[in-house]
Amino acid sequence: MVIKSTIVFSTVGRPSYGFDIFSVTVPKNLDDMRDWTERRLTDGKSVNYNGHFTEEDGTVVFVSERSGCSKLYIQLPNTNKPLELPSVPDSLFHDHPTINNGRLFFVSANEPADKPLKSWAAMYSTCLDSQKTTRLTPVGTVDYSPAVSESGKWIAVASYGSKQWEGDFQELSTDIVVFSSNDGSGRRVLARGGGWPAWSGDSSVFFHRKADDGWWSIFRVDIPENEEASLLECHRITPPGVHAFTPAASHSGKWIAVATRRPGSQFRHIEIFALELKSFIKVTETLNPTLHHYNPFVSPASGFLCYHRFRGEASIGDSKIPYLENVISPLPDLKMLRINGNFPTFSPDGDLIAYNPDFFSPQSGVSIVNSTGTKRWTILKGRVSFSLAWSPTEKGIIYASVGPIFETAKMTVQIARISFDLTNLDSQEDITAKIKILTKEETGNNAFPSCSPDGKFLVFRSGRSGHKNLYIMDATNGEDGGIRQLTEGPWIDTMPSWSPDGKFIAFSSNRHSPENTEVFGIYVIHPDGTGLRRVHVAEDMDMVRTNHVCFSPDSKWLLFTANFGAVSAEPISLPNQFQPYGDLYVCGLEGTHLKRLTCNAYENGTPAWHSGDGGPDIGSLCLNDVGEDLKGDFGEPHWLVA
Structure with a gap:
C-alpha cells in the first residue's frame, strides 16, 4: 500500500506517563487502619496500568506498552x-485484563467496526491452556470496561451497543450490560446510563455515572437470584460534593474503592467508601498528595487495594523519556515513531527531525533530534513557536510559526525563516541560528508554513483578511518577494501541506459548515488555485475531525488525524483527555483505501512522513541514559471540574 518509509507523530501527554501499579494492605477491620504503606508491583518499564489481581498472593495481570503497543x-x-499473556497477536490495543477459571478476559480492538465513527473495542476471552480466543461481544456492538463476577459466570460491561458514535466524550452514552462469560449469550441491560462496572459477588454491580446534580457518583444495582430481570432499580451510593468514579468492590460488599476528585484539590486520589457508615477513608492523599492515582482494583479476598500512578522521577526503572519511541505499525514497510514533542518535520535527507518540545513555553525553543533518537540539540530559545517545516532543499533552513497558538485571526503570529549551520553538530549542545521574519506584523495570525518541493515558496494560513485562509509567498524574502492569496472565504482554511511532487496542496477546512469550528474536512487544491475539491473518506462526515494532513513521499497518499474510531476506552479513566482527535489514518488522494495506522486511547496528531526506515528499533535505546527526565507532566481531563 505504501512505500518503505517512516512516520513520526506526537501523542498528547503519553511520553511522560511513566505509570506503575502499586498496592496497599487493607486491614480486615477498617477501623484498625492507621497508616498506609505502599508497594510497587510492576517493574518500572514503559507504561503499566489497568491491573487486576488473580490471586491473593499478589499475582497481577495488567496492560503494558513495552512492546510498542x-x-x-x-x-x-x-x-x-x-x-x-496470549491474547490477539495482531491487535494494537488491549485493555482491562482479568483471569478467572483458566481464562483471560480482555478488551481488544483488532477487528474493524462495520462503519466509520464506531469504536473497535470489543470483549474477548482466551483459554490459557488451548490459547483459543473467542469474541464475546456481538459483531457490530461496542463494549468497554469489562468486569467478571466472583464465580466467573457473568461479565458486566459498559456497552455502547450497536449505535454509531454520537460524538459524546465527557460522559459516554453507555449502558451496564450483563452476559454469560462462556459465549456472550443472554445479554441484558441492567441500567441505562453508566460505565465502569464492578462486581461484588455474583449479584451486585457498582458503576459510575454523572448524577442529575452534576457530580460523578457511584451507583449500585442488585440482581435478584434466579431472575432474568433487566432495568433493575439503581441506588446512588456516593453523595454529592465529591466526584467519584471507576469503582472497585470488596468481596464482602462492605466497602468499595473509588477514584475521587474533591473540590479544592488538583489531583485524583483513591479512597475507600464504607457502605454502612456512608463515609470516605482517604488512602493515596496521605501517601502522595501531589500525584494523580487511577482506576483502583481489589484482591480476591480484599486484603490488597491497588491502582496505577506516575512512578516518580527517581524511581528504579525507565527514568528517561526517549526522544523517539518505536510504535508498532500495522503495515510491514511502514515504520512509526512517537516523538516527545509536537509538529515534527524531517530534514531533506531524513537524518534529523525538528520539533516543538512545548509550544507554550518560550524557553523550550525548537529542538532537533537525530533519526536514531540518541542526540538532541536546541535552537530558537526565548521565543514561543509552533508548527515547523524543514526546507526540502536546504538542510540548514527551518520555517516556524512564531507567536501564541490557538489564537484569533487578528492576533500577531509571524512566519520565521530560521537559518543555522549543522557543521560539527556532534560537538554542540545548542545551535546558533539567525531568524528572519517573513510576514508583516500588522497582518495578523500567520501560521502553519509548508514548503514547495523546490524550496522557493511557502504556503501558510493567514488571518489578514479577518478570516483564516491560505496564502503563498516567497520562501526567502517573504512578503517582500511576493505574496498571493490561494483560498478566500468566511471560514477556516488551515494546516496546509504541499505535496512532494508539487502538484497539490492539502489542507483542513470547515468551509462545508463555516458555523461549526469543531469539525474539519480534508481538501486539496492545485498551487495555482484551480481544482479545489473535498476528499470524502467516509459517508457521514458531520462529526468527523480530520486535521494535520500531509502527503506520503510519493505524493499518492494522504496521512491525517481523525476520530473515525470514536474512543477506545472510557475517557474519564484516562489523563489528558482534551478532545477525541483520535488516531492516524491514511487514504488515497480520492479518499479511497482508508487504513487505520494507530489504535489506542490517546490523542495522536501532527504527523510527518519521510522515505526510508530511519529511527530506533524497539528496545534499542538505553532509556536510563538517553532522553528527557521523566516528570509525570500530565493532568486531569480539562472538563472534569470539581
Whole structure:
C-alpha cells in the first residue's frame, strides 16, 4: 500500500506517563487502619496500568506498552520480569485484563467496526491452556470496561451497543450490560446510563455515572437470584460534593474503592467508601498528595487495594523519556515513531527531525533530534513557536510559526525563516541560528508554513483578511518577494501541506459548515488555485475531525488525524483527555483505501512522513541514559471540574 518509509507523530501527554501499579494492605477491620504503606508491583518499564489481581498472593495481570503497543502481562510474586499473556497477536490495543477459571478476559480492538465513527473495542476471552480466543461481544456492538463476577459466570460491561458514535466524550452514552462469560449469550441491560462496572459477588454491580446534580457518583444495582430481570432499580451510593468514579468492590460488599476528585484539590486520589457508615477513608492523599492515582482494583479476598500512578522521577526503572519511541505499525514497510514533542518535520535527507518540545513555553525553543533518537540539540530559545517545516532543499533552513497558538485571526503570529549551520553538530549542545521574519506584523495570525518541493515558496494560513485562509509567498524574502492569496472565504482554511511532487496542496477546512469550528474536512487544491475539491473518506462526515494532513513521499497518499474510531476506552479513566482527535489514518488522494495506522486511547496528531526506515528499533535505546527526565507532566481531563 505504501512505500518503505517512516512516520513520526506526537501523542498528547503519553511520553511522560511513566505509570506503575502499586498496592496497599487493607486491614480486615477498617477501623484498625492507621497508616498506609505502599508497594510497587510492576517493574518500572514503559507504561503499566489497568491491573487486576488473580490471586491473593499478589499475582497481577495488567496492560503494558513495552512492546510498542498495549499488550497484556502477568506479574508473579517474587519475580523481576512479567510474562506476556496470549491474547490477539495482531491487535494494537488491549485493555482491562482479568483471569478467572483458566481464562483471560480482555478488551481488544483488532477487528474493524462495520462503519466509520464506531469504536473497535470489543470483549474477548482466551483459554490459557488451548490459547483459543473467542469474541464475546456481538459483531457490530461496542463494549468497554469489562468486569467478571466472583464465580466467573457473568461479565458486566459498559456497552455502547450497536449505535454509531454520537460524538459524546465527557460522559459516554453507555449502558451496564450483563452476559454469560462462556459465549456472550443472554445479554441484558441492567441500567441505562453508566460505565465502569464492578462486581461484588455474583449479584451486585457498582458503576459510575454523572448524577442529575452534576457530580460523578457511584451507583449500585442488585440482581435478584434466579431472575432474568433487566432495568433493575439503581441506588446512588456516593453523595454529592465529591466526584467519584471507576469503582472497585470488596468481596464482602462492605466497602468499595473509588477514584475521587474533591473540590479544592488538583489531583485524583483513591479512597475507600464504607457502605454502612456512608463515609470516605482517604488512602493515596496521605501517601502522595501531589500525584494523580487511577482506576483502583481489589484482591480476591480484599486484603490488597491497588491502582496505577506516575512512578516518580527517581524511581528504579525507565527514568528517561526517549526522544523517539518505536510504535508498532500495522503495515510491514511502514515504520512509526512517537516523538516527545509536537509538529515534527524531517530534514531533506531524513537524518534529523525538528520539533516543538512545548509550544507554550518560550524557553523550550525548537529542538532537533537525530533519526536514531540518541542526540538532541536546541535552537530558537526565548521565543514561543509552533508548527515547523524543514526546507526540502536546504538542510540548514527551518520555517516556524512564531507567536501564541490557538489564537484569533487578528492576533500577531509571524512566519520565521530560521537559518543555522549543522557543521560539527556532534560537538554542540545548542545551535546558533539567525531568524528572519517573513510576514508583516500588522497582518495578523500567520501560521502553519509548508514548503514547495523546490524550496522557493511557502504556503501558510493567514488571518489578514479577518478570516483564516491560505496564502503563498516567497520562501526567502517573504512578503517582500511576493505574496498571493490561494483560498478566500468566511471560514477556516488551515494546516496546509504541499505535496512532494508539487502538484497539490492539502489542507483542513470547515468551509462545508463555516458555523461549526469543531469539525474539519480534508481538501486539496492545485498551487495555482484551480481544482479545489473535498476528499470524502467516509459517508457521514458531520462529526468527523480530520486535521494535520500531509502527503506520503510519493505524493499518492494522504496521512491525517481523525476520530473515525470514536474512543477506545472510557475517557474519564484516562489523563489528558482534551478532545477525541483520535488516531492516524491514511487514504488515497480520492479518499479511497482508508487504513487505520494507530489504535489506542490517546490523542495522536501532527504527523510527518519521510522515505526510508530511519529511527530506533524497539528496545534499542538505553532509556536510563538517553532522553528527557521523566516528570509525570500530565493532568486531569480539562472538563472534569470539581
